Amino acid sequence: MKSVVIEQPGELVxxxxxxxxxxxxxxxxxxxxxxxxxxxxxxxHGHNPFAKYPRVIGHEFFGVIDAVGDGVDPARLGDRVAVxxxxxxxxxxxxSVGRPNxxxxxxxxxxxxxxxxxxxxxxxxxxxxxxxxxxxxxxxxLVEPFTIAANITAFLKPQPDDVALIYGAGPMGLTAIQxxxxxxxxxxxxxxxxxxxxxxxxxxxxxxxxxxxxxxxxAAQLEGVQxxxxxxxxxxxxxxxxxxxxxxxxxxxxxxxxxxxPCSITQxxxxxxxxxxxxxxxxxxxxxxxxxxMEKGLIQPxxxxxxxxxxxxxxxxxxxxxxxxxxxxxxxxxxG
Ligand code: NAI
Ligand code: MN
Ligand code: ZN
Numbered sequence: 602m603k604s605v606v607i608e609q610p611g612e613l614v615x616x617x618x619x620x621x622x623x624x625x626x627x628x629x630x631x632x633x634x635x636x637x638x639x640x641x642x643x644x645x646h647g648h649n650p651f652a653k654y655p656r657v658i659g660h661e662f663f664g665v666i667d668a669v670g671d672g673v674d675p676a677r678l679g680d681r682v683a684v685x686x687x688x689x690x691x692x693x694x695x696x697s698v699g700r701p702n703x704x705x706x707x708x709x710x711x712x713x714x715x716x717x718x719x720x721x722x723x724x725x726x727x728x729x730x731x732x733x734x735x736x737x738x739x740x741x742x743l744v745e746p747f748t749i750a751a752n753i754t755a756f757l758k759p760q761p762d763d764v765a766l767i768y769g770a771g772p773m774g775l776t777a778i779q780x781x782x783x784x785x786x787x788x789x790x791x792x793x794x795x796x797x798x799x800x801x802x803x804x805x806x807x808x809x810x811x812x813x814x815x816x817x818x819x820a821a822q823l824e825g826v827q828x829x830x831x832x833x834x835x836x837x838x839x840x841x842x843x844x845x846x847x848x849x850x851x852x853x854x855x856x857x858x859x860x861x862x863p864c865s866i867t868q869x870x871x872x873x874x875x876x877x878x879x880x881x882x883x884x885x886x887x888x889x890x891x892x893x894x895m896e897k898g899l900i901q902p903x904x905x906x907x908x909x910x911x912x913x914x915x916x917x918x919x920x921x922x923x924x925x926x927x928x929x930x931x932x933x934x935x936x937g
Contacts, residue, residue, distance in 0.1 A: 605718035610647025623670035635662035660686035662717025663741035682729040686710040743902035748884035750776035756879035759785035766828035769835030770803035782807035838864035905931040
């Protein structure tokens with residue numbers, strides 16, 4: 602089979618690899634579509650501290666089960682599945698409280714073990730979620746990025762009368778906008794980005810008000826409006842302090858970033874308004890919820906997609922994705 606392998610940081614190849622056999626409890630998925638995420642680019646460049654090399658990347662993928670290991674119901678052969686990349690132990694403290702995404706021995710498919718930029722991929726059978734026919738193959742790899750928005754909004758508990766502010770209109774910001782508008786029916790969702798092209802995508806995804814902070818700081822444009830719910834999907838370390846300053850008293854702030862840089866913030870700026878901070882990593886069992894949202898048409902994954910490429914053009918696809926955020930948002934690889 603052909604697989605996209607990062608042999609070592611900086612070295613991306615499409616390699617011929619032996620077809621893997623599913624172990625007990627696993628399924629093999631014949632991958633049909635897989636989408637590129639910023640973290641795939643980070644593994645390529647050696648900027649992901651968790652990745653081990655060589656690695657088949659890709660954690661957002663969809664396909665059909667074509668082999669099952671011992672103990673897996675053969676009736677699952679032929680199932681169309683989206684794969685949850687979060688592999689957890691099931692028994693540690695975070696697993697025991699329903700937080701497998703921060704399992705003490707967390708393994709992420711495509712990061713800690715081989716992933717979905719490949720003609721075939723292995724996964725635990727319980728990570729392979731069967732999809733209804735109403736979710737088309739070409740959009741099914743986008744279940745995973747929407748689980749990020751599902752996870753953070755589960756903490757933030759959006760309400761219809763919230764005044765929401767989202768930093769960043771990349772894939773993460775757009776999924777958050779769609780979930781706030783389509784699922785939680787939040788009346789006002791404001792979005793700030795530095796790129797007008799990204800703000801145009803935010804508008805298409807349902808944002809009510811757009812701010813370009815490339816020249817004028819956001820604070821000067823908000824005219825005193827104090828957001829009650831803020832999601833940082835741009836993830837620059839300076840944003841938290843700004844968000845705390847702009848937030849309404851009693852607001853909730855959701856953070857998604859992984860920067861190793863310190864961010865400077867006073868206790869007073871948080872405590873005087875009694876702000877709640879939530880962080881969110883990947884997803885905790887959110888695949889069924891997102892699949893239901895897609896099935897009901899509450900979210901529109903097609904609005905994120907700008908490009909499709911065949912697997913063989915992976916390097917071109919990853920380079921475009923990385924270098925050209927003005928024309929590119931979600932890029933999907935087509936296998937076979
Ligand atoms: P992206 O880079 O495509 O989007 C970020 C957007 O923020 C861009 O449109 C950029 O122009 C904008 N931006 C950057 N600095 C800004 C600022 N100071 N003010 C306003 N806008 C600004 O990235 P993507 O894929 O949307 O991911 C966003 C972040 O989410 C990344 O940092 C990524 O590491 C993180 N992430 C976290 C996950 C989690 O589970 N916690 C999962 C996936 C991504
Ligand atoms: Mn991703
Ligand atoms: Zn665990």
